[in-house]
Amino acid sequence: MSQSVHLVVLVHGMWGNPDHLAEMNRIIQEQRASQLGPSGERLVTLAAKSNRDGSTYDGIDWGGERVAEELLDEVKRIEAEDQKVTKLSVIGYSLGGLVSRYLVGVLQQRNFFDNVKPMNFVTVATPHIGLVRFPSFRSRMFAFFGPRLLSRTGEQFYAVDKWSASGRPLLEVMADPQRIFYQTLSSFEHICFYANAINDTTVPYLSAAAETEDPFKDYVKTGLVIEFDEIYAPIIKSYRLPDTPPPPPEKPKRFSKEWFSGLQPKIPLPPILRANFPYNLIIYMLLPVLLPTFMTIAIVRLSLDSRKSRGRIQVLESDESYRERLVHLIGQMEKRMEDAVVEYMDDPVPVARRDEPAMSVSAATLAEPASTSGEQVQATTATGTTGITEQQRRMVKNLNELPNFEKKLAFIDLVLNSHAAVVARDVKKFSFHTRGHGVLRHLADHLIL
Template identity: 55%
Template sequence: MTASKKVHLLVLIHGMWGNPTHLTEMFRIYNETIGPAADESRSGPDGEELHVIVPETNKDSATYDGIDWGGERVTEEIYEEVKKLAAEGKTVTRFSITGYSLGGLIGRYVVGILMQKDFFESVTPVNFSTVATPHLGQVLTKTFLSKTFAFFGPKLLSRTGKQLYAQDKWAGSGKPLLDNLADSGLVFYKALSSFQRVRFYANAINDVTVPYLTAAAATSDPFPGYSYSGLKIEINGKYAPIIESFTPPETPKPKPPGPRPFTKPWFRSLEPRLPPILQFKYPANLVIYVLLPVLVPVFFSMIMVRLSLEKRDSIARLKVLESDESYRERLVHVVGQLEKTIEDAAIDIMESPEPQSGSGSSQTLLHVGPASSSPPPEGSSKPTAPSPFLSPRQLQIAETLSRLPNLKKELAFIDQILNSHAVIVARDVQRFEHHRRGQGVLQHLADNFVM
């Protein structure tokens, strides 16, 4: 009888409004670098071959349905893939995840489900990587745009919006889902801690969608004013735009005065703030600026209509999902029941003079003891002045995540661009040439992948 071929399963998870095509370059580079058909194919310690999948069921407007429901869908696809491989005579023995944007949070939820289902009893967790993922949720600033998104986001992005802005109370815990994901006493954190390598890739600058603080789970930002402050940044020669190192100035330089309004230099300075489709040379760009007061309201009106319709569809889907009999098997229900059991037990303890002992199997499964007191990762330092844009709960999440035993943070420096969020994963190189600047990040991911 032929021995079963062993497989290292890598799951790539896209972000909000996303679909598998957004990770086409990531999929290609992983396979061409370490896949079975690669020129220098790598194998695991027991001869495992890489097998990469990009889940299909949680795409486009389905991403409105919540990090938790997205995680449940992805988990189902993982189990289906494991069964499919088994039918082909292949056994999954090693497991990794790379999540982009919202996909990183979904991935953190997925590994909690997998641990709760004893998946890792027979499968070794190896690499867990996130790219431009809002680990702290959405970071609020004092700008009008940030305040506008904070107002409309939870209202128009359905369950996911509430979770990203921490306006939900998950599983009866009374706490937002993001707090539960980072609770060192719950299965999500334990599962993440079990991976041999954990990597958070973050844009150091220009990520309007997922800024540095939340992508890197950091408490302070050394990069504001990088172009004039005297901050020294060294780019990795092999993996540009990955930052090799950076040195803050002893005394930051003040911001220089900008060009006079409505001069040619002033118009040129505005170009990086516009999307590529609206970047024209002078004087054609004047026409665009004149039309902006008309174009912007029309654009935002169209966006609002689309978001409203997709939110309505999401609410309808959630009603169906939560009425399904299988809902009782979902992790959100398991944790909710656990919270109620613990609460009832606490009341019994307070009302009874006799000491209570013992715990149920579910409690043992989901709680793993007090928060780790291990020091921050090597090379990091605790900031003396945390960012004023982070709430106390976000600071706590950042500090807890930074204590992950195998965590390393990698930063990308993508300048001269409006929004680096899509560029960091080379999301659409066919339409936008500048997205190729993110290929160095993807190559860094693949070359540092542990088989």
């Protein structure tokens, strides 16, 4: 009798590679690999590598297609060893979470889940509603350059792509309860979004947690009371506002010891700016030259990578197998439904038509988004102070209605950017990345086998 296998796929993020999830893989193996599932399933991990580095520019959809091929190849390899994959879990980090949401749609379209049970779907610091346009210069700059310098992926991050035949962006289609991506995601036994509560300047809390309001904004001023999980810190167990707001801190006397202490940065400077005297002084003096030079090099590099990506996409879309890809099939389906709606609107009295079967309710529901696509694509004006658009609010609503769904928040303070630390991406180079180990242990321990 063949051994049953529970396959766990790990999907890295933008500019990433499998090494970025090495600590996640290690902790899952150490804590769960020796345990068998209820029916004796052995846990096997696959760190996807087919969509690494520059390939991540090519879009969420092409990333999902690549990882799907890699996963199916791994299933064939496992079956060649007289084993059988009976369960699947998917864990995506950052962009990898969006790629994973597309991936499960591809697998469903290929009837993969006819014989494989969907178990855990987990994302960590994933921009589920895209990148939020905050009212700041940095955010406006990224929103301008992102779609231009990050190729197809950048367009999808900011929902300016017209992915479907009706003109809707991919992120909105993937959050549509009537589409294959959402429906397949809903079939997983356990769905969890891990998000950084603070200091994630890459994927902010609102997008990673699929929320419209940020309770951690100005948490010091509001005196937010945070209780950590005793076992899995920095995972937050609970948080609440105090009964009475804290008084504003007293300002120290000028030139006092406390005054000078307040001038020191609360968050450590980047390593290059922490050099000893006199090297730190030389670096500070050269900053007016180094910063523009660095930015120019970065823009040129991103532009070249984006151009290469668009060339790859042209080749991919010219391939004969493109007609079998999910993007093409969904495009055809939306176009047919849109035509059906237009035909119905042109002749609103179907009784007078020749005897034809009426459009089914499910088909009409599927066609509804296409009929209002113009409003949805244009509804990108930010509302309130968070920068969340009406389009993103709809995505938040739908995602929060997923079954078997929960969120876990990590509180990693005193760092410039918690995005890499939450998955302990490079513990050898940055010791503070070990603060993400609690998140990874929580993730591993709560996987349903």
